[in-house]
Amino acid sequence: MTQMAPELPIEVDAETGVWTTDALPMLYVPRHFFINNHLAVEEALGAETYAEILYHAGYKSAWHWCEKEAECHGISGVDVFEHYMKRFSQRGWGKFVTEAIDLEAGTCRVRLEHSAFVYQLGKVDRKIEYMFTGWFAGAMDQILAARGSDLRTLAEQVQSAAEEGCDVGIFITRPLTSHSQG
Template identity: 50%
Template sequence: MKPALPIEVDPASGVWSTDGLPMIYLPRHFFVNNHVEIEKALGRAAYAQSLYAGGYRSAHFWCAQEAATHGLSGLAVAEHYLQRLSQRGWGRFSFIAADVHSGAAQIALTHSVFVLAQGIAGVPVRSDKLCYLFAGWFAGAMDWVGEDLGERWRTFSRETQCEAEGHAHCVFTVSALGAR
């Protein structure tokens, strides 16, 4: 099977892009091993906090760009986001539930890059929540949806179960924080 998303390569610079956004293609073990080492160096709490903030901003930006590129709006943008993440090798993401009036949502993840990479090329095997890197992405996407629909709430997202803990899939729970 070939990639389901369009990939353009600039012949002069070698920069890869999809839908006009620059991309980086790198081996999974490289990314995951660096993730593990940064977590060790900073401590899990500090690293998770920085990933959350950066992931939130990136998801929010991506939703705005993709909405304009594809003429999408509302929850369709977040659904497209989950589809594109799935097509990029992070795992398979899908909504379990989503409420556009409050921002609350649950997202399932199967075949997570962090779970599948365990024991390969030096990546340690663990049985705790490994996929927290994604949490900020879902709050950023749901907050964008709310803004697009004229809602005034903000959300917070966290990994509530992980496949590495023995579950059939990971679950991320997005909860409303209230009006801004």
Template identity: 60%
Template sequence: MQPQLPIEVNDETGVWTTDGLPMLYVPRHFFTNNHIAVEAALGRDTYSEILYPAGYKSAWFWCEKEAATHGLKGLAVFEHYLKRLSQRGWGLFSFVSADIETGNTQIMLKHSSFVLQQSGASGKLCYMFEGWFAGAMDWVGKDTGHSYATVSRETQCAAEGHDHCIFSVTPQPA
């Protein structure tokens, strides 16, 4: 995959944008080292609980903006989201399955930045993405006239010895 991101840099402010959204560009080790430090200070469970709603909100916002920018609708917005995440170095994301009627979705992640940067670490390292996928799927549901609320969990991680990570998005219990 050759990334073809439209990156623009404002000469006066130094602000980078892609598709009109302000961006930050940092080395993978810098981001991951900060991520690990916060996880160590707060504990993984607390950190995960903080990241989930923040990621959900950010994914919803991104989907809303990108749908308007590119004239996309429904699942095409989520597909575009996975493409952009892949182009930005987080890993290679793709759907295993996606059901816009129910919200049930599985996403595969190969070459996760968290796994690659933490050589020798084990466990589910990619939990930061969980809220992102629920936020994107719920946005798709709203956009297609469905009223489900989903939850997303990393159900398999490459750091556990698997070939890739899997995220399962399912409707929240009523």
């Protein structure tokens, strides 16, 4: 049974047709349309180059979103990260579950169930949700900076449900080392 999600307010401006959620303009497109475009860019640039571009863009966007949402809702720390995971999960990308998070250590582990990429592409025996990695590091780093920490992180996908023998995606975030910062 499908239900409306009143906890995720979607407003549609009757005059302009602009959709907004959390005061942000949104685009509503079919999953296949987005993923077909994603794959076309990946094919043109190569997966590694595209992943790097998406990492930096996602990092910047996550930082901004977390900063604005923390301010708007008066939340901080792990609550900001959990709010971010909840909103991801409500927007059709998949269900994101924080398995572990330690802000002092700069680490977290997120499980992805019901990936939109896996639903669309199936078992392709590679990690296909790399566009999310920068989002985790950007969120962690904004939260850390808001706490006054100089610690910064790096995120990576270590498992995908698109790989044989795997049922879920796994992402980890860990601190950058002084060697990798220089």
